[in-house]
Amino acid sequence: MSEAAVSHYLAEYDRFRDVLAASWPAQRRADALEYLKTHGFPTRRAEQWKYTDVSPITRRKFTLGKSPGAHIDDAPVEKLRFSRLNCHELVFMNGSFCAELSRNLRLPSGATVCALQSNGNAELLERYFGNEEIGHAFTALNTAFLNDGVLVHVPDGMEIPAPIHIIYLGGREDETQPSSMSHPRNLIALGRQASASIIETYAGIPGSEYFTNSHTSIQAQAGARLDYYKVQQESRRAYHIGRTRISQQADSRVDCHALSLGGKLARWDIDAELVEPGAEINLNGLYLTSDRQHVDNHTLVEHKQPHTTSNEHYRGIMNGRSRAVFNGKVIVHEQAQKTEAHQSNANLLLSADAEVDTKPELEIYADDVKCSHGATVGRLDENMLFYLRSRALDEDTARSLLTYAFADEVIRDIRFPEIRERLEHSIAGELPDTDLIKEFMQ
Amino acid sequence: MLTIKDLQVRIENKQILKGLDLAVNAGEVHAIMGPNGSGKSTLASVLAGRDGYDVTAGAVEYDGRDLFELSPEDRARQGIFLAFQYPVEIPGVNNIYLLKAALNAIRAHQGQPPLDAVEFLQVVRQKMQLVNMDESLLNRSVNEGFSGGEKKRNEIFQMAVLEPRLAILDETDSGLDIDALKTVAEGVNTLRNESRAIVLVTHYQRLLNYIVPDYVHVLSDGKIIRSGDRSLAVELEEKGYDWVRQGAKAA
Ligand SMILES: Nc1ncnc2c1ncn2[C@@H]1O[C@H](COP(=O)(O)OP(=O)(O)OP(=O)(O)O)[C@@H](O)[C@H]1O
Ligand SMILES: [Mg+2]
Numbered sequence A: 001m002s003e004a005a006v007s008h009y010l011a012e013y014d015r016f017r018d019v020l021a022a023s024w025p026a027q028r029r030a031d032a033l034e035y036l037k038t039h040g041f042p043t044r045r046a047e048q049w050k051y052t053d054v055s056p057i058t059r060r061k062f063t064l065g066k067s068p069g070a071h072i073d074d075a076p077v078e079k080l081r082f083s084r085l086n087c088h089e090l091v092f093m094n095g096s097f098c099a100e101l102s103r104n105l106r107l108p109s110g111a112t113v114c115a116l117q118s119n120g121n122a123e124l125l126e127r128y129f130g131n132e133e134i135g136h137a138f139t140a141l142n143t144a145f146l147n148d149g150v151l152v153h154v155p156d157g158m159e160i161p162a163p164i165h166i167i168y169l170g171g172r173e174d175e176t177q178p179s180s181m182s183h184p185r186n187l188i189a190l191g192r193q194a195s196a197s198i199i200e201t202y203a204g205i206p207g208s209e210y211f212t213n214s215h216t217s218i219q220a221q222a223g224a225r226l227d228y229y230k231v232q233q234e235s236r237r238a239y240h241i242g243r244t245r246i247s248q249q250a251d252s253r254v255d256c257h258a259l260s261l262g263g264k265l266a267r268w269d270i271d272a273e274l275v276e277p278g279a280e281i282n283l284n285g286l287y288l289t290s291d292r293q294h295v296d297n298h299t300l301v302e303h304k305q306p307h308t309t310s311n312e313h314y315r316g317i318m319n320g321r322s323r324a325v326f327n328g329k330v331i332v333h334e335q336a337q338k339t340e341a342h343q344s345n346a347n348l349l350l351s352a353d354a355e356v357d358t359k360p361e362l363e364i365y366a367d368d369v370k371c372s373h374g375a376t377v378g379r380l381d382e383n384m385l386f387y388l389r390s391r392a393l394d395e396d397t398a399r400s401l402l403t404y405a406f407a408d409e410v411i412r413d414i415r416f417p418e419i420r421e422r423l424e425h426s427i428a429g430e431l432p433d434t435d436l437i438k439e440f441m442q
Numbered sequence B: 001m002l003t004i005k006d007l008q009v010r011i012e013n014k015q016i017l018k019g020l021d022l023a024v025n026a027g028e029v030h031a032i033m034g035p036n037g038s039g040k041s042t043l044a045s046v047l048a049g050r051d052g053y054d055v056t057a058g059a060v061e062y063d064g065r066d067l068f069e070l071s072p073e074d075r076a077r078q079g080i081f082l083a084f085q086y087p088v089e090i091p092g093v094n095n096i097y098l099l100k101a102a103l104n105a106i107r108a109h110q111g112q113p114p115l116d117a118v119e120f121l122q123v124v125r126q127k128m129q130l131v132n133m134d135e136s137l138l139n140r141s142v143n144e145g146f147s148g149g150e151k152k153r154n155e156i157f158q159m160a161v162l163e164p165r166l167a168i169l170d171e172t173d174s175g176l177d178i179d180a181l182k183t184v185a186e187g188v189n190t191l192r193n194e195s196r197a198i199v200l201v202t203h204y205q206r207l208l209n210y211i212v213p214d215y216v217h218v219l220s221d222g223k224i225i226r227s228g229d230r231s232l233a234v235e236l237e238e239k240g241y242d243w244v245r246q247g248a249k250a251a
Helices: A002-019 A026-039 A075-080 A122-129 A137-145 A382-390 A395-411 A417-430 A434-440 B040-048 B072-077 B095-109 B117-131 B148-162 B178-191 B205-210 B230-239 B241-250
Strands: A088-093 A112-115 A149-154 A164-170 A180-182 A185-190 A195-204 A210-220 A225-233 A239-248 A253-260 A265-274 A280-289 A294-303 A309-318 A323-332 A340-349 A355-364 A370-378 B002-011 B014-024 B029-033 B054-062 B080-083 B090-094 B166-170 B197-201 B215-220 B223-228
Touching: A002 A026, A002 A137, A026 A137, A075 A164, A075 A195, A088 A112, A122 A149, A122 A185, A122 A210, A137 A210, A137 A239, A149 A164, A149 A195, A164 A180, A164 A210, A185 A195, A185 A225, A195 A210, A210 A225, A210 A253, A225 A239, A225 A265, A225 A417, A239 A253, A239 A280, A253 A265, A253 A294, A253 A395, A253 A417, A265 A280, A265 A309, A280 A294, A280 A323, A280 A395, A280 A417, A294 A309, A309 A323, A309 A355, A309 A395, A323 A340, A323 A370, A340 A355, A340 A395, A355 A370, A382 A395, A382 B072, A382 B090, A395 A417, A395 A434, A395 B090, A417 A434, A434 B095, B002 B040, B014 B040, B014 B054, B014 B223, B029 B230, B040 B054, B040 B072, B040 B080, B040 B166, B040 B197, B072 B080, B072 B095, B080 B148, B090 B095, B095 B117, B095 B148, B117 B148, B117 B178, B148 B166, B148 B178, B166 B178, B178 B205, B205 B230, B215 B230, B215 B241, B223 B230, B223 B241, B230 B241
Parallel strands: A088 A164, A149 A185, A164 A195, A180 A210, A185 A210, A195 A225, A210 A239, A225 A253, A239 A265, A253 A280, A265 A294, A280 A309, A294 A323, A309 A340, A323 A355, A340 A370, B029 B197, B029 B215, B080 B166, B166 B197
Antiparallel strands: A112 A149, B002 B014, B002 B054, B215 B223
């Protein structure tokens, strides 16, 4: 099956090679295709893919989406905007940049925020992202088919006060068109002492089948500060594979907020490396699944130098017959003394048929470190439920309230109120009976 | 208002209540005392409707209705309030929003319109003074990180706002310093009236100096073995439970 899929993508590549972004080096595309030919797509025999079967993706013959034509329906985009938040907003449909729907793209001079296709700065790309390894088939696919995405470059010492919001909308308007795929690539480079806030939103036309295979690379130089949000709220028939790679230099800090709310089958890897002393990463994650959704979150944090810090806190709520996977690995390398690494994963099962596989892994090769990890899987707390009911709340309301509170824990400290509220709203949309608890969510 | 007859309750095959009788009328204050593990909290939980108890015999009527037909929330809506011995912490659920939802659920049951934010705030302000509640506790998560005394005070504050008809206070005095004890007692006393009944579970006769009960009962090994007026509490304090137990055996 994997071979058939590889041939399909090789043929697709031949069909589209001439229209793909010219600024991306042809050699990298060639290397990526070579990787694909050699390795094929992962099967469940591979440890990293043990719980996630990607054959629903490789079985389907996704084709590159059409660029948006004259007729653009902006209603779905309007819902995704942060209406009360001043931000720089870039909108993509099926992987192609839509200038008409994007706004406020003027930035402080010296900073770059642009679509790759229109303004791929080959020199910047090469400087920051020239030697990335491929590592897995979907990264290879993204690298070969790379067509558009966002380049963010913030020079040394600069702060970009307004958040940068990147919206990727997938799907087709009528079912007669073939299911589309897109391979967005985001390249984010923060110079020394630079700072920015970036939100990636992935969504789709409701009920539409498509495949998003996104890849984000983040480079934070010494003292840089990044607030990074990724909100995956794809259509319930969509396939989403995503990877975020983060590399951090001395004293830089990245706060990552990872929300997986949608998709039929979704997999998201975050690979972070702390390569110089003083680097700190905070990973907050939330995944909500229901019906027959399958959502897999893999994180890898590598402490490569002394005095580096990571705090990871992921929560999941599973309902229906859904299945979630959490695999969090922290590696403390031998020279990374005085590392602090804490990881926790808490899961709430709302139905007897839902499942979660959680695997926190800690590999420590240094001896002077502070590390902790833990995972829990449970149901709603009976004592809390009884307390709320003894205060006149009916059972459904009490359940909904506790479920929402469990999820909200992950995002309640987000520093932009507009972002927090929008995310709370999105979360409420995925959880049972939240219409009953509106008065608790103001 | 509340009539308990021959109540027998098991938890996981262990008999806890072994034929308990108690009648509480509107306007009365009853104190229940008894050794650790005798079943006081079990009684309170069964009355409030907690799951996991097996009622093997007996009956409880509240306002002439079978109490066991009602869900915990319906009991609360019909005026039963339990101040917990160990109030649970609920991260992420706002204390004051919960109280507002509780009050409005009770009002809805009584056919009254919900209070709006301003009206609710007025009630809250007034009751906060009554029990000397610290304002900073209002906007925190329910009981999360509250000190032992703050949790107890929060329970009494909720009671003051919800104005129950039957209040069951399970060791609300434990863990309170002497000033807090007085404030809480004053709060309870102002709620005392002829249409309301209060059941106090306590280990200390000290509380009964401030809230003077009409009746005192001794609960031992799942039964009420002796009832009297407040002088019984004084006598208990002097002579201990063995004295009543022996009296009960002799009788
Ligand atoms: N969930 C439970 N499972 C098993 N046994 C229980 C459970 N809850 C209570 N018990 C037992 O029931 C008995 C009565 O407990 P209860 O809490 O009612 O006592 P109490 O009179 O309130 O004691 P205290 O004065 O210490 O608060 C105890 O022996 C206790 O261990
Ligand atoms: Mg007790």
